[in-house]
Amino acid sequence: MFTLKPQTSEEGCSTGCCTPQPRGKEACPGCGAETKGVLDKTLSHLLTDAAKASLSCLDGFHYCKTPSCEIVYFRVDETLTQDDLTVTVGLKEGASPATVCYCFDWTKEKIAEEIARTGKTTALEDIKAKMENPGCSCETLNPSGACCLGDVGKVIKEIETTF
Ligand SMILES: [Zn+2]
Numbered sequence: 423m424f425t426l427k428p429q430t431s432e433e434g435c436s437t438g439c440c441t442p443q444p445r446g447k448e449a450c451p452g453c454g455a456e457t458k459g460v461l462d463k464t465l466s467h468l469l470t471d472a473a474k475a476s477l478s479c480l481d482g483f484h485y486c487k488t489p490s491c492e493i494v495y496f497r498v499d500e501t502l503t504q505d506d507l508t509v510t511v512g513l514k515e516g517a518s519p520a521t522v523c524y525c526f527d528w529t530k531e532k533i534a535e536e537i538a539r540t541g542k543t544t545a546l547e548d549i550k551a552k553m554e555n556p557g558c559s560c561e562t563l564n565p566s567g568a569c570c571l572g573d574v575g576k577v578i579k580e581i582e583t584t585f
Pocket of ligand 1: 455
């Protein structure tokens with residue numbers, strides 16, 4: 423049986439919220455994109471029990487966020503997809519709900535609805551305010567294991583161009 427490691431509360435990353443991710447980039451075997459490593463605690467929170475049972479350990483995985491690529495995590499000769507996760511990977515094509523901020527539950531749908539209704543979105547302000555208080559848990563809630571702000575900013579721009 424897999425046991426969760428105790429959570430640590432180390433000092434944050436460059437944006438002040440997360441433990442630094444493992445260094446070193448690797449090319450995704452599915453799409454060739456450069457990918458960043460993820461911490462084992464990210465996977466331990468987000469993988470299904472079946473996926474965890476099939477792996478010897480959770481070290482050394484990288485995360486692919488290419489929308490058209492079905493690989494979510496990979497390491498030397500193992501790959502994991504949406505089916506192996508308990509949350510929807512919002513940046514992947516066809517994801518529903520298309521969650522972009524897992525800590526405070528912002529989805530592409532919610533941002534688009536807000537822009538349609540009010541002409542703008544408060545997503546970034548809301549996320550930044552809540553990062554201060556109560557604080558975020560990207561490293562165990564977000565499939566990327568990292569702060570969502572960059573992704574949210576891109577998503578807002580994408581959505582705004584469709585209006
Ligand atoms: Zn990929």
